[in-house]
Amino acid sequence: MAKYICSICGYVYDEANGIPEAGIAPGTRWEELPGDWVCPLCSADKSLFVKQGEATSAPAEKTRPVIDTPSDTQELSPLEMSALCTNLARGCEKQYKPEEADLFRQLADYFKSVAAPSKDPSFSRLLDLVEKDLEEGFPNANDTATQAKDRGALRALTWSEKVTRILKSLLIRYQNEGEAMLENTDVHVCTICGFIYLGDNLPEICPVCKVPNWKFEKVEGR
Amino acid sequence: MAKKYAVRNIRLCTKDCLCLYVCPTGATDTENSIIDVSKCTGCGDCADACPSGAISMVPFVYPPQQPKTESVVSMMNALLRSKSEQENIAAGLSGRLAKAIEKSNRIMAEDIIREAGYMLPQSQNTKDFLQSLLDKNPEGLPREAVEKLLENLYKNEEEGSMKDNKTKENLMKAFAGESQANRKYLAYAKKAEEEGKLNAAKLFRAAADAETLHAFKEFELAGKVGSTADNIKDAIAGETYEYKEMYPEFVKDAEAEGNKAAATTFTFAMKAEEVHAKLYKEALENLDSTEEVFYYLCPVCGNIEKSVPEKCVICGIPGDKFIKY
Numbered sequence: 049m050a051k052y053i054c055s056i057c058g059y060v061y062d063e064a065n066g067i068p069e070a071g072i073a074p075g076t077r078w079e080e081l082p083g084d085w086v087c088p089l090c091s092a093d094k095s096l097f098v099k100q101g102e103a104t105s106a107p108a109e110k111t112r113p114v115i116d117t118p119s120d121t122q123e124l125s126p127l128e129m130s131a132l133c134t135n136l137a138r139g140c141e142k143q144y145k146p147e148e149a150d151l152f153r154q155l156a157d158y159f160k161s162v163a164a165p166s167k168d169p170s171f172s173r174l175l176d177l178v179e180k181d182l183e184e185g186f187p188n189a190n191d192t193a194t195q196a197k198d199r200g201a202l203r204a205l206t207w208s209e210k211v212t213r214i215l216k217s218l219l220i221r222y223q224n225e226g227e228a229m230l231e232n233t234d235v236h237v238c239t240i241c242g243f244i245y246l247g248d249n250l251p252e253i254c255p256v257c258k259v260p261n262w263k264f265e266k267v268e269g270r
Numbered sequence: 271m272a273k274k275y276a277v278r279n280i281r282l283c284t285k286d287c288l289c290l291y292v293c294p295t296g297a298t299d300t301e302n303s304i305i306d307v308s309k310c311t312g313c314g315d316c317a318d319a320c321p322s323g324a325i326s327m328v329p330f331v332y333p334p335q336q337p338k339t340e341s342v343v344s345m346m347n348a349l350l351r352s353k354s355e356q357e358n359i360a361a362g363l364s365g366r367l368a369k370a371i372e373k374s375n376r377i378m379a380e381d382i383i384r385e386a387g388y389m390l391p392q393s394q395n396t397k398d399f400l401q402s403l404l405d406k407n408p409e410g411l412p413r414e415a416v417e418k419l420l421e422n423l424y425k426n427e428e429e430g431s432m433k434d435n436k437t438k439e440n441l442m443k444a445f446a447g448e449s450q451a452n453r454k455y456l457a458y459a460k461k462a463e464e465e466g467k468l469n470a471a472k473l474f475r476a477a478a479d480a481e482t483l484h485a486f487k488e489f490e491l492a493g494k495v496g497s498t499a500d501n502i503k504d505a506i507a508g509e510t511y512e513y514k515e516m517y518p519e520f521v522k523d524a525e526a527e528g529n530k531a532a533a534t535t536f537t538f539a540m541k542a543e544e545v546h547a548k549l550y551k552e553a554l555e556n557l558d559s560t561e562e563v564f565y566y567l568c569p570v571c572g573n574i575e576k577s578v579p580e581k582c583v584i585c586g587i588p589g590d591k592f593i594k595y
């Protein structure tokens with residue numbers, strides 16, 4: 049009997065115990081769990097689990113390309129400036145400076161309004177970028193931050209990488225299931241780390257950043 | 271300690287409101303539950319009394335944010351670029367999933383840029399960013415918002431530097447006190463040795479050395495130790511003031527009061543300081559010379575010569591008493 053660990057939230061599926069309250073009998077093998085089974089805590093799919101005792105990441109069979117580092121004089125794009133400003137607005141909120149938070153939000157709105165819309169948006173382009181982040185962006189940034197002993201950057205990278213993995217699994221499911229995947233289910237986003245939760249019973253705390261679930265925001269249709 | 275003021279987290283506040291009873295100025299009793307900064311004295315009594323931990327004391331001036339290495343910043347910027355692009359793509363797609371992905375990417379982008387050097391709204395990075403917006407002045411930029419932010423976020427900096435001045439002042443006061451204590455203890459040690467009280471003498475010398483350590487550190491922290499050229503210039507100024515202005519007055523006063531011993535000491539010191547000033551000037555001109563120079567100190571009056579004289583030109587003692595440096 050083996051154990052499988054959710055790489056997003058740390059939930060452990062123990063084959064010996066099963067999950068009787070969810071109708072999974074003790075002794076149910078990992079392979080016998082249905083393909084659409086998801087983590088009961090964070091709804092990560094089976095591909096995001098690792099067998100206990102096995103390496104967490106895929107073996108380094110290929111050397112990953114090093115991103116040509118953007119030069120320091122790189123100009124931030126309007127949308128990046130907008131994110132910079134909403135970040136600073138949050139900083140002001142934390143310091144109980146509502147007036148300054150509003151001013152930064154005003155700037156953020158301005159930059160968003162002047163950003164050119166994406167030319168040919170598609171879910172498959174999203175998936176390509178997500179995969180590139182996971183294969184290059186995060187490993188490279190993690191190495192650099194580890195070398196610089198930058199715990200703050202490592203914290204942000206750990207959260208974003210987990211959220212990005214959830215995004216990848218959602219995008220793959222969406223490719224296969226389409227809109228049906230969202231029928232009769234709520235979509236929530238953690239406003240602290242960006243974790244996306246599909247389902248009606250929110251976990252008590254965010255499986256990625258551990259904030260209480262009142263920090264989640266329900267996404268309404270558009 | 272940095273000046274602080276109280277803020278209330280309305281979400282945590284359970285309206286048990288002990289803060290109303292303990293606040294000495296009524297700053298916590300407001301119709302909108304926001305503590306009145308202009309009344310708050312920063313005493314912290316409300317934060318201590320609050321049963322729900324809803325009140326925090328926050329500083330007027332935040333410490334500088336943690337420095338970031340260039341390589342981390344450029345890696346974080348690369349991810350920021352990708353997350354922003356994904357936000358943009360998702361914004362062009364319909365459905366709740368796309369909307370969730372758009373939001374999620376914005377939140378990640380914010381977190382990533384926060385760790386790429388933009389943690390603190392009051393940081394130099396943020397200030398530079400806001401200033402650059404005014405300089406570039408892109409079309410439609412809400413300039414008043416930028417100007418207001420620059421005005422609001424950095425107005426406390428002056429207060430912060432005033433605090434620095436107070437500490438600098440204190441460092442120099444401490445330096446003066448420690449320096450005096452050092453010379454005082456050495457004088458006491460000399461006396462104790464003359465009386466044969468050797469243990470007391472030892473303690474005086476040890477304590478004198480301790481005060482020297484304190485004085486050095488305080489002088490350094492006050493930013494007073496510069497390059498050797500600068501330090502020599504400072505020494506010239508000090509010696510010149512002493513021989514031209516300070517000691518002539520002191521000699522006059524001592525003579526008027528009939529204190530001959532003090533008058534002689536001041537006179538010796540005055541003449542010696544003039545020599546010191548001259549030697550410092552020479553040293554400054556020849557600072558880069560590698561030719562070795564020797565100095566000879568008169569142990570009675572403090573005169574310094576560059577060769578052994580027959581007798582001291584200031585106090586008249588024989589040259590063989592001079593100490594070589």
Ligand SMILES: [Zn+2]
Pocket residue numbers: 054055056057058059087088089090091092255
């Ligand atoms: Zn999980």
Ligand SMILES: [Zn+2]
Pocket residue numbers: 238239240241242243254255256257258259
């Ligand atoms: Zn979260």
